[in-house]
Amino acid sequence: MTSTAYPHLADLGWNSFFEDQLTEDRPAESSIVRVCSVHSMVMFIMGSEGKRQIAIPGNWLSGEPEDRPTVGDWLILDETGEWPVRILSRQTLVTRRAPSDITSVQLVAANLDTLFIVSSLNEDFNLSRLERYLAIAYEYDVTPVVVLTKRDLVTAEHADDCAAQVRALNSNLNVVVVNALTIDTVSALFPWVERGRTATLVGSSGVGKSTLVNTLSGEELTLTGAIRDSDSKGRHTTSSRTLYTLPNGGLIMDVPGFRELRLPPCEHGLSKVFGDIIELGLRCGFADCKHDGEPDCAVEEAVEQGIIPQRRVENYRKLVREQAAQDDEKQQAKIYARQRRAADRMAGRSTGKKQRRRR
Ligand SMILES: Nc1nc2c(ncn2[C@@H]2O[C@H](COP(=O)(O)OP(=O)(O)OP(=O)(O)O)[C@@H](O)[C@H]2O)c(=O)[nH]1
Numbered sequence: 318m319t320s321t322a323y324p325h326l327a328d329l330g331w332n333s334f335f336e337d338q339l340t341e342d343r344p345a346e347s348s349i350v351r352v353c354s355v356h357s358m359v360m361f362i363m364g365s366e367g368k369r370q371i372a373i374p375g376n377w378l379s380g381e382p383e384d385r386p387t388v389g390d391w392l393i394l395d396e397t398g399e400w401p402v403r404i405l406s407r408q409t410l411v412t413r414r415a416p417s418d419i420t421s422v423q424l425v426a427a428n429l430d431t432l433f434i435v436s437s438l439n440e441d442f443n444l445s446r447l448e449r450y451l452a453i454a455y456e457y458d459v460t461p462v463v464v465l466t467k468r469d470l471v472t473a474e475h476a477d478d479c480a481a482q483v484r485a486l487n488s489n490l491n492v493v494v495v496n497a498l499t500i501d502t503v504s505a506l507f508p509w510v511e512r513g514r515t516a517t518l519v520g521s522s523g524v525g526k527s528t529l530v531n532t533l534s535g536e537e538l539t540l541t542g543a544i545r546d547s548d549s550k551g552r553h554t555t556s557s558r559t560l561y562t563l564p565n566g567g568l569i570m571d572v573p574g575f576r577e578l579r580l581p582p583c584e585h586g587l588s589k590v591f592g593d594i595i596e597l598g599l600r601c602g603f604a605d606c607k608h609d610g611e612p613d614c615a616v617e618e619a620v621e622q623g624i625i626p627q628r629r630v631e632n633y634r635k636l637v638r639e640q641a642a643q644d645d646e647k648q649q650a651k652i653y654a655r656q657r658r659a660a661d662r663m664a665g666r667s668t669g670k671k672q673r674r675r676r
């Protein structure tokens with residue numbers, strides 16, 4: 318853990334990144350607090366003196382989404398300790414496109430170390446959806462851990478097969494298979510949510526995010542909900558994002574289930590998730606190949622040879638289309654070109670490569 322002038326805050330995730338922002342008068346330890354939950358006019362905060370509620374300044378509410386406080390933020394309070402005056406710059410910030418208005422972003426969580434991407438091993442299991450979540454984790458430089466729940470409800474073969482499919486997405490990926498109801502398997506998550514570290518749980522409704530919070534804490538900190546029999550989906554039991562402290566000193570944020578996850582601008586994240594496809598694309602006949610029926614396409618050849626699953630290529634193309642906001646062909650071409658150039662640079666092939674056709 319980082320040593321700072323505010324020892325009690327280190328347990329809440331405080332480190333030198335935040336301390337370095339306090340250049341002028343150094344506030345008292347009691348004036349530095351972390352946001353646990355945000356409601357329409359008030360927020361809950363925690364600090365060296367415990368947890369309490371304060372009002373959100375009106376002018377903060379009318380600002381841009383990024384200028385508003387979100388769960389996980391560090392705030393400085395005025396001398397009265399009642400009024401927040403500043404949001405410290407975020408070390409990490411995870412956003413998504415707002416479901417109601419895809420032109421604006423919605424803040425999911427600030428200052429995280431770990432993103433637990435939760436999926437159940439039954440009907441919810443979907444590799445393309447996991448690739449979306451992974452793109453976010455890579456974009457924002459937060460360590461992803463894929464947590465596959467409900468191991469007790471499926472056969473061991475099915476659980477092993479699903480875990481192997483997830484590991485095949487990226488050989489460095491952390492994948493943990495659990496029965497979220499009991500600590501024996503869930504304890505494997507502790508290394509990613511140690512004292513002073515912050516983790517967030519994301520995934521569809523009903524996959525067991527709140528159940529994991531309760532099992533990790535050994536208490537009923539948050540409500541969990543039954544699943545609909547008709548389609549095994551959850552009922553959106555958790556309604557707001559909340560940061561909890563675990564008995565081991567780790568911090569974990571429970572998040573309402575996402576109905577759909579629309580990616581924010583996320584080109585870098587996508588190029589990490591789909592690095593293998595981009596790399597292969599350097600060998601396509603056309604420099605601007607979209608891997609969609611063009612002649613001499615190295616990616617489609619790899620699909621035919623069973624090296625890359627068709628699903629994965631389709632998901633890559635779909636997510637680039639989404640990035641380009643609404644099927645703008647020129648925009649898509651630019652994204653493909655930027656990602657290829659970056660891969661080209663990484664591979665050190667900027668000179669002496671084969672001359673490719675341009676359309
Ligand atoms: N058998 C079994 N049931 C589980 C497991 N994980 C979660 N459940 C059950 O699934 C239901 C939904 O769990 P929650 O923890 O409420 O799901 P959630 O992801 O928080 O859902 P939202 O808050 O709606 O987003 C509850 O009835 C849990 O008991 C598991 O690993 N095994």
Ligand SMILES: [Mg+2]
Pocket residue numbers: 526527528540541554555571572573574
């Ligand atoms: Mg929940």
Ligand SMILES: [Zn+2]
Pocket residue numbers: 598601602606607608609611613614615616617
């Ligand atoms: Zn191609």
